[in-house]
Amino acid sequence: MIICKVVKPLVSTNRIPDFEHKHLQVVLDGSTQKVAVDAVGCIPGDWVICVGSSAAREAAGSKSYPSDLTIVGIIDHWDPEAAKVLASNAAPASAAATANGGKA
Amino acid sequence: MIICKVVKPLVSTNRIPDFEHKHLQVVLDGSTQKVAVDAVGCIPGDWVICVGSSAAREAAGSKSYPSDLTIVGIIDHWDPEAAKVLASNAAPASAAATANGGKA
Amino acid sequence: MIICKVVKPLVSTNRIPDFEHKHLQVVLDGSTQKVAVDAVGCIPGDWVICVGSSAAREAAGSKSYPSDLTIVGIIDHWDPEAAKVLASNAAPASAAATANGGKA
Amino acid sequence: MIICKVVKPLVSTNRIPDFEHKHLQVVLDGSTQKVAVDAVGCIPGDWVICVGSSAAREAAGSKSYPSDLTIVGIIDHWDPEAAKVLASNAAPASAAATANGGKA
Amino acid sequence: MIICKVVKPLVSTNRIPDFEHKHLQVVLDGSTQKVAVDAVGCIPGDWVICVGSSAAREAAGSKSYPSDLTIVGIIDHWDPEAAKVLASNAAPASAAATANGGKA
Numbered sequence: 001m002i003i004c005k006v007v008k009p010l011v012s013t014n015r016i017p018d019f020e021h022k023h024l025q026v027v028l029d030g031s032t033q034k035v036a037v038d039a040v041g042c043i044p045g046d047w048v049i050c051v052g053s054s055a056a057r058e059a060a061g062s063k064s065y066p067s068d069l070t071i072v073g074i075i076d077h078w079d080p081e082a083a084k085v086l087a088s089n090a091a092p093a094s095a096a097a098t099a100n101g102g103k104a
Numbered sequence: 105m106i107i108c109k110v111v112k113p114l115v116s117t118n119r120i121p122d123f124e125h126k127h128l129q130v131v132l133d134g135s136t137q138k139v140a141v142d143a144v145g146c147i148p149g150d151w152v153i154c155v156g157s158s159a160a161r162e163a164a165g166s167k168s169y170p171s172d173l174t175i176v177g178i179i180d181h182w183d184p185e186a187a188k189v190l191a192s193n194a195a196p197a198s199a200a201a202t203a204n205g206g207k208a
Numbered sequence: 209m210i211i212c213k214v215v216k217p218l219v220s221t222n223r224i225p226d227f228e229h230k231h232l233q234v235v236l237d238g239s240t241q242k243v244a245v246d247a248v249g250c251i252p253g254d255w256v257i258c259v260g261s262s263a264a265r266e267a268a269g270s271k272s273y274p275s276d277l278t279i280v281g282i283i284d285h286w287d288p289e290a291a292k293v294l295a296s297n298a299a300p301a302s303a304a305a306t307a308n309g310g311k312a
Numbered sequence: 313m314i315i316c317k318v319v320k321p322l323v324s325t326n327r328i329p330d331f332e333h334k335h336l337q338v339v340l341d342g343s344t345q346k347v348a349v350d351a352v353g354c355i356p357g358d359w360v361i362c363v364g365s366s367a368a369r370e371a372a373g374s375k376s377y378p379s380d381l382t383i384v385g386i387i388d389h390w391d392p393e394a395a396k397v398l399a400s401n402a403a404p405a406s407a408a409a410t411a412n413g414g415k416a
Numbered sequence: 417m418i419i420c421k422v423v424k425p426l427v428s429t430n431r432i433p434d435f436e437h438k439h440l441q442v443v444l445d446g447s448t449q450k451v452a453v454d455a456v457g458c459i460p461g462d463w464v465i466c467v468g469s470s471a472a473r474e475a476a477g478s479k480s481y482p483s484d485l486t487i488v489g490i491i492d493h494w495d496p497e498a499a500k501v502l503a504s505n506a507a508p509a510s511a512a513a514t515a516n517g518g519k520a
Contacts, residue, residue, distance in 0.1 A: 001336075001347040001381055007190065012153055015177030016143050016163060024105075024153075030344075032134075033187055035105040035153050039328050049324055049336075049347050052380045054158045054262070054366045054470070059328060059378035066163035066176060068156045069105055072378060073327030083345055086319065111294065116257055119281030120247050120267060128209075128257075136238075137291055139209040139257050158262045158366070158470070170267035170280060172260045173209055215502065220465055223489030224455050224475060232417075232465075240446075241499055243417040243465050262366070262470045274475035274488060276468045277417055313440075313451040313485055342448075351432050361428055361440075361451050364484045366470045371432060371482035384482060385431030395449055398423065 003078065004029050004036070006046045006071075018066050025071060036069040047078035107182065108133050108140070110150045110175075122170050129175060140173040151182035211286065212237050212244070214254045214279075226274050233279060244277040255286035315390065316341050316348070318358045318383075330378050337383060348381040359390035419491065419499075420445050420452070422462045434482050441487065452485040463494035 004027035012024065023038040027050060036050050037060045048071045051059050059070040108131035116128065127142040131154060140154050141164045152175045155163050163174040212235035220232065231246040235258060244258050245268045256279045259267050267278040316339035324336065335350040339362060348362050349372045360383045363371050371382040420443035428440065439454040443466060452466050453476045464487045467475050475486040 001379070003338075003345055003347060010153075011180045012177035013180055014144055015153070018163065019176060026107075028190070031192070033107060033190070035107060040326055049322070049327070051378055052157065053364065053368070055369055055378040055380045056157070057159055058376055059330065064162055066155055066159040066174075067105070068159045070378075072331060073324035076323045076325055086340070086345075088343070114257075115284045116281035117284055118248055119257070122267065123280060130211075132294070135296070137211055137294070139211060156261065160261070161263055168266055170259050170263040170278075171209070172263045218465075219492045220489035221492055222456055223465070226475065227488060234419075236502070239504070241419060241502070243419060260469065264469070265471055272474055274467055274471040274486075275417070276471045313483070315442075315449060315451060352430055361426075361431070363482055365468065365472070367473055367482040367484045370480055371434065382482075384435060385428035388427045388429055398444070398449075400447070 001049045001051045001072070002029055003075070004034070004048055004050050004071075005080075006042050006044050006048055007033065008044050010035055016066070018064070020065075022060065022065075027069075027071070034069055036071045037065075037067040038071045040071055040074055042071055042074050047075040047080075049073040049075060105153045105155045105176070106133055107179070107187075108138070108152055108154050108175075109184075110146050110148050110152055111137065112148050114139055120170070122168070124169075126164065126169075131173075131175070138173055140175045141169075141171040142175045144175055144178055146175055146178050151179040151184075153177040153179060209257045209259045209280070210237055211283065211291075212242070212256055212258050212279075213288075214250050214252050214256055215241065216252050218243055224274070226272070228273075230268065230273075235277075235279070242277055244279045245273075245275040246279045248279055248282055250279055250282050255283040255288075257281040257283060313361045313363045313384070314341055315387070315395075316346070316360055316362050316383075317392075318354050318356050318360055319345065320356050322347055328378070330376070334372065334377075339381075339383070346381055348383045349377075349379040350383045352383055352386055354383055354386050359387040359392075361385040361387060417465045417467045417488070418445055419494070420450070420464055420466050420487075421496075422458050422460050422464055422487075423449065424460050426451055432482070434480070436481075438476065438481075443485075443487070450485055452487045453481075453483040454487045456487055456490055458487055458490050463491040463496075465489040465491060 007026040010024040010026050025038050027036050051072045056067045056070040059072050060067040111130040114128040114130050129142050131140050155176045160171045160174040163176050164171040215234040218232040233246045235244050259280045264275045264278040267280050268275040319338040322336040337350050339348050363384045368379045368382040371384050372379040423442040426440040441454050443452050467488045472483045472486040475488050476483040
């Protein structure tokens with residue numbers, strides 16, 4: 001699951017019927033904006049857990065719901081600054097390529 | 105789901121029969137061009153919501169349709185400039201590696 | 209679906225029996241080389257549409273075929289230079305992080 | 313599967329009922345923080361194997377559990393420094409684009 | 417499917433029972449280390465084809481095996497240097513963002 005910040009609701013009048021009337025939220029995944037189905041009732045500014053892959057369908061309510069990103073929980077306390085410090089101190093396995101690039 | 109801009113229809117005469125006659129659109133995901141099955145009837149220039157993963161199949165019409173990216177909605181209003189400002193101000197959890205690299 | 213260029217056939221004598229005798233092609237996805245199952249009969253130099261995720265299995269012929277990338281169509285006309293110009297002019301939502309990094 | 317380091321448990325009081333009471337852990341994938349369902353009982357500092365995609369659901373206990381990242385094993389010995397040296401010496405197929413960017 | 421180089425076997429004593437006694441290998445995907453289930457019997461130094469997504473489960477032996485990356489074939493001959501030259505000469509559609517970043 002990824003940690004995202006809720007930005008705002010997304011309005012899409014012309015959409016497939018399978019989406020029903022569930023709320024769509026624009027969320028920030030790092031600096032990329034994505035769209036997630038809201039299964040918990042969150043508001044802009046909330047830090048949330050989003051599930052992707054095929055699990056996003058069941059999390060949105062049913063196996064046939066066409067979501068690939070669903071908000072499944074609101075994080076009680078999240079400090080993005082602490083997260084950044086942690087990330088810059090740690091440079092495990094998969095960070096190697098990025099780290100080398102950064103030395104250019 | 106990801107937010108894409110529709111570029112133009114894609115013509116592929118030699119394709120597998122399972123694709124039937126559904127329209128394919130070239131869409132821009134950031135600066136990467138991808139191909140999506142059009143389930144809503146959009147035109148070049150539209151900002152759209154694209155669903156991926158296994159949900160793209162059902163969104164395209166049936167569980168056995170071989171799509172991994174389907175256009176499921178047209179966004180009523182989208183301001184890409186506002187999106188960029190927002191993204192550069194916010195630097196949450198998963199942006200840390202990119203941000204460090206940018207300071208090199 | 210992603211747009212790839214066919215590089216060459218890939219020979220793998222020691223492989224799992226489930227792969228049967230279908231042709232494998234090395235394809236370029238941007239500058240990354242991947243391996244795709246060929247469901248249309250393409251040749252090196254062709255620009256093709258590749259489907260991933262669970263849809264790659266059905267596109268390769270059956271639900272139990274172990275592919276995660278299948279070539280499903282040959283693009284009639286593709287101009288990679290035009291694609292690059294387009295991509296550098298447009299900088300929508302999800303390109304923001306990359307764009308910031310590029311200014312370093 | 314990816315190799316991650318366990319950071320700390322994540323508390324999310326307001327979450328969908330399907331998540332039950334399983335433990336959620338913040339894990340570092342490179343320098344990106346993600347959330348994983350803990351199926352083995354790990355503690356902060358452990359290096360673990362996380363499985364994603366649809367396999368994450370069964371790994372979490374049942375086919376309908378809505379996880380897209382599940383901790384499935386604790387690595388007996390892992391040396392992240394050795395991993396970085398290895399990664400910088402080797403520059404196989406898919407590293408080409410990153411390597412070129414690093415020379416800028 | 418992705419092209420990886422086998423690094424070494426991975427030992428994880430504390431793992432979920434569903435993993436059984438199948439061999440796990442650390443593989444290099446570009447410069448990122450991942451873990452793959454070995455379905456062909458490979459040794460360190462081999463260049464292999466790895467399948468991901470839901471296809472990794474069936475490739476590992478059964479639909480319920482919790483793998484998201486399975487080694488499905490050993491490549492007869494692979495020249496990583498030739499691959500790099502090829503990648504730097506070609507800059508198709510999805511490489512545009514990376515190429516711009518490289519000019520910084």
